[in-house]
Amino acid sequence: MLSLDQIRGLSRQTPSRIVLLVIDGLGGLPGPSGKSELETAKSPNLDGLAARGICGMVDPVGRGITPGSAPGHLGLFGYDPARHIVGRGILEALGIDFDVRAGDVAVRGNFCTVDENGIVTDRRAGRISTEENARLCEKLRSIRLDGADVLVEPVKEHRFVLVFRGEGLTGGVSDTDPQQAGLAPVPARPDTHRGQKVADLANGFVEKAAQELAGSRPANMVLLRGFSQHPELPTFQELYRLNPAAIASYPMYRGLSKLAGMKVLETGATIRDEIDTLKQHFAEHDYFFVHVKKTDSSGEDGDFDAKVSVLEELDALLPRVLELEPDVIVVSGDHSTPAVLKAHSWHPVPVVLYSKWCRPDGVKEFSERACMSGGLGRFPAMEIMPLAMANALKLAKFGA
Amino acid sequence: MLSLDQIRGLSRQTPSRIVLLVIDGLGGLPGPSGKSELETAKSPNLDGLAARGICGMVDPVGRGITPGSAPGHLGLFGYDPARHIVGRGILEALGIDFDVRAGDVAVRGNFCTVDENGIVTDRRAGRISTEENARLCEKLRSIRLDGADVLVEPVKEHRFVLVFRGEGLTGGVSDTDPQQAGLAPVPARPDTHRGQKVADLANGFVEKAAQELAGSRPANMVLLRGFSQHPELPTFQELYRLNPAAIASYPMYRGLSKLAGMKVLETGATIRDEIDTLKQHFAEHDYFFVHVKKTDSSGEDGDFDAKVSVLEELDALLPRVLELEPDVIVVSGDHSTPAVLKAHSWHPVPVVLYSKWCRPDGVKEFSERACMSGGLGRFPAMEIMPLAMANALKLAKFGA
Numbered sequence: 001m002l003s004l005d006q007i008r009g010l011s012r013q014t015p016s017r018i019v020l021l022v023i024d025g026l027g028g029l030p031g032p033s034g035k036s037e038l039e040t041a042k043s044p045n046l047d048g049l050a051a052r053g054i055c056g057m058v059d060p061v062g063r064g065i066t067p068g069s070a071p072g073h074l075g076l077f078g079y080d081p082a083r084h085i086v087g088r089g090i091l092e093a094l095g096i097d098f099d100v101r102a103g104d105v106a107v108r109g110n111f112c113t114v115d116e117n118g119i120v121t122d123r124r125a126g127r128i129s130t131e132e133n134a135r136l137c138e139k140l141r142s143i144r145l146d147g148a149d150v151l152v153e154p155v156k157e158h159r160f161v162l163v164f165r166g167e168g169l170t171g172g173v174s175d176t177d178p179q180q181a182g183l184a185p186v187p188a189r190p191d192t193h194r195g196q197k198v199a200d201l202a203n204g205f206v207e208k209a210a211q212e213l214a215g216s217r218p219a220n221m222v223l224l225r226g227f228s229q230h231p232e233l234p235t236f237q238e239l240y241r242l243n244p245a246a247i248a249s250y251p252m253y254r255g256l257s258k259l260a261g262m263k264v265l266e267t268g269a270t271i272r273d274e275i276d277t278l279k280q281h282f283a284e285h286d287y288f289f290v291h292v293k294k295t296d297s298s299g300e301d302g303d304f305d306a307k308v309s310v311l312e313e314l315d316a317l318l319p320r321v322l323e324l325e326p327d328v329i330v331v332s333g334d335h336s337t338p339a340v341l342k343a344h345s346w347h348p349v350p351v352v353l354y355s356k357w358c359r360p361d362g363v364k365e366f367s368e369r370a371c372m373s374g375g376l377g378r379f380p381a382m383e384i385m386p387l388a389m390a391n392a393l394k395l396a397k398f399g400a
Numbered sequence: 401m402l403s404l405d406q407i408r409g410l411s412r413q414t415p416s417r418i419v420l421l422v423i424d425g426l427g428g429l430p431g432p433s434g435k436s437e438l439e440t441a442k443s444p445n446l447d448g449l450a451a452r453g454i455c456g457m458v459d460p461v462g463r464g465i466t467p468g469s470a471p472g473h474l475g476l477f478g479y480d481p482a483r484h485i486v487g488r489g490i491l492e493a494l495g496i497d498f499d500v501r502a503g504d505v506a507v508r509g510n511f512c513t514v515d516e517n518g519i520v521t522d523r524r525a526g527r528i529s530t531e532e533n534a535r536l537c538e539k540l541r542s543i544r545l546d547g548a549d550v551l552v553e554p555v556k557e558h559r560f561v562l563v564f565r566g567e568g569l570t571g572g573v574s575d576t577d578p579q580q581a582g583l584a585p586v587p588a589r590p591d592t593h594r595g596q597k598v599a600d601l602a603n604g605f606v607e608k609a610a611q612e613l614a615g616s617r618p619a620n621m622v623l624l625r626g627f628s629q630h631p632e633l634p635t636f637q638e639l640y641r642l643n644p645a646a647i648a649s650y651p652m653y654r655g656l657s658k659l660a661g662m663k664v665l666e667t668g669a670t671i672r673d674e675i676d677t678l679k680q681h682f683a684e685h686d687y688f689f690v691h692v693k694k695t696d697s698s699g700e701d702g703d704f705d706a707k708v709s710v711l712e713e714l715d716a717l718l719p720r721v722l723e724l725e726p727d728v729i730v731v732s733g734d735h736s737t738p739a740v741l742k743a744h745s746w747h748p749v750p751v752v753l754y755s756k757w758c759r760p761d762g763v764k765e766f767s768e769r770a771c772m773s774g775g776l777g778r779f780p781a782m783e784i785m786p787l788a789m790a791n792a793l794k795l796a797k798f799g800a
Contacts, residue, residue, distance in 0.1 A: 359436075
């Protein structure tokens with residue numbers, strides 16, 4: 001397999017268009033009927049695409065590895081998810097549409113309660129209201145530190161995001177959260193000497209936060225976790241000479257696509273809204289990432305039938321994507337979320353690719369079982385990107 | 401997957417014989433009939449081999465990557481084509497049967513026309529005749545430089561090969577070709593300090609070439625491109641303890657096999673000639689690479705029927721190979737060249753392996769669709785070599 005640097009050298013700008021339709025948590029497991037969610041759903045349009053196109057199974061990270069949303073998507077975007085890590089703090093920031101920038105270090109914060117001796121009595125401060133959280137974040141915003149800007153944003157209940165923005169910052173700093181009540185918060189420590197600056201910033205922030213929150217109850221202290229840095233991925237523009245756009249109704253996915261250099265398009269909450277957005281902007285970009293969330297949420301809820309319904313809803317809308325005649329369309333998922341497991345899982349994910357130049361196989365149905373014998377075989381999700389580029393005739397020959 | 405060094409330690413010399421039959425550009429795509437070239441061709445002997453043997457699909461470099469001839473063949477010879485790069489200059493030299501040696505730096509040269517101010521007016525000097533080219537190369541051969549021998553060979557029309565042979569040479573030098581008329585030739589510059597010697601040689605050569613060609617019209621200057629070094633591959637003798645031979649009617653493939661340490665056998669222009677050569681020398685070697693070119697050329701011409709004909713011609717001659725009873729026979733291609741694309745492509749390539757010790761699968765036909773479900777699965781072409789060695793009982797057990 002070629003490196004991203006090698007692929008960069010082969011990429012050509014052409015007018016052809018690629019659509020990547022990501023059905024979050026697509027893969028499933030058989031329910032009581034013996035069929036998976038995808039096998040149960042009436043999905044004539046996905047099946048038709050499978051019959052005309054070429055199918056396979058992708059491993060988002062590797063056999064047996066259950067991916068979070070970040071590695072699941074990074075793989076689909078062509079990055080090696082084992083090497084490019086999006087840390088917890090960055091992910092939390094992306095999840096509130098925070099404009100994370102190269103060089104930033106982001107941290108997940110909790111408001112907590114400490115007693116008069118500084119011992120943590122409640123790591124979540126009784127799950128204060130989101131409104132109270134916003135009020136306390138206002139106080140924290142007054143904190144000034146030498147060496148970096150301090151940015152604070154509320155998330156939900158007791159959770160907030162802290163971002164340090166400045167020169168020469170690196171992650172690799174230990175949590176201040178002692179992980180259980182009855183202990184005092186721990187000073188942040190750098191894993192290596194390069195992390196000293198951020199550890200100092202963190203300890204300075206905690207000290208001033210304690211002063212700011214001293215009078216407040218129950219939230220009178222903060223705990224910091226998941227210090228992590230913007231992963232500074234090479235963008236789609238640099239790597240593939242694409243002008244990419246993302247259509248996603250959930251902020252975290254918008255954030256992940258921004259990391260890859262995609263322009264995030266305004267869209268609505270439903271699949272229909274997202275496809276309308278695709279239609280509206282179809283002339284303006286040559287790559288579109290379209291994200292369907294509710295398959296994953298219903299899988300996590302353990303709601304087999306709801307997941308089937310979302311798949312059927314999507315299938316009914318698929319012709320509206322196909323009538324745009326993208327040169328390449330790829331439909332897959334970022335990971336499996338079987339309703340019977342109520343969680344993300346390690347199972348590989350069906351994929352179908354259609355282009356004028358694909359080599360059709362014998363698969364007639366878009367499902368886990370049918371795609372197992374597809375012509376694409378079983379492969380790492382990160383190879384979807386070069387495949388899509390090749391089918392769009394956007395990759396030059398490698399070597400003479 | 402084991403490294404070449406690990407495989408080297410397992411290799412055993414035995415009397416068994418391996419034949420690798422490479423059908424250049426073998427893989428195709430469906431034509432108007434819905435069938436690929438290979439599916440269209442009447443090929444009972446290849447189908448019989450598929451039925452007795454084990455089949456699969458190989459990726460020459462990786463999914464989505466369209467290989468040139470060099471990476472396509474290096475993969476089949478067991479080298480990682482993403483790591484072992486054969487540059488443009490070396491390939492041009494191999495293409496004229498030039499005896500490229502370890503340490504050489506080879507360059508593609510163009511004769512061009514410059515005006516009285518040294519500005520390039522025609523990058524190809526009006527595509528001078530090959531005879532004129534040979535006459536001019538004679539002049540360039542008088543050039544002497546300190547630090548390396550200078551070797552010049554005509555190719556065709558305006559193209560020639562320049563080779564520097566000496567101690568301590570490295571590639572990594574920029575082209576002198578400005579890539580468009582209206583600009584002056586550019587001095588060669590090293591990518592790193594290690595390239596300084598070759599950059600100096602190149603600039604010295606260009607200066608003296610300008611003097612030699614001063615009176616000549618239209619070719620009064622040279623442009624140099626693709627400075628590259630002999631890749632110095634570990635040979636088949638070192639890696640596999642084989643005594644390998646190559647049978648190829650086209651010089652570039654003879655050159656590539658020489659890089660792997662193969663002895664190049666004299667042969668004729670037809671497939672029948674090549675198989676006669678195989679028969680004649682069958683007792684002398686334990687590995688044979690046999691190269692069939694015209695499938696690729698007809699694919700590149702977009703001539704679906706011609707590609708079908710070459711496949712049928714080869715199929716009719718296959719029994720002459722099989723009656724030699726090689727212990728292992730592998731039939732595959734270096735890449736796909738679908739007639740409908742008129743070019744090399746990224747599609748995987750069918751492979752069949754037969755030996756007394758293969759584990760036959762259910763595939764009864766040698767075609768893209770049938771091989772997709774073969775017992776070898778889909779795998780990188782570079783794994784063909786250890787597979788062939790194993791089936792020849794030439795690889796010892798790995799580990800205790």
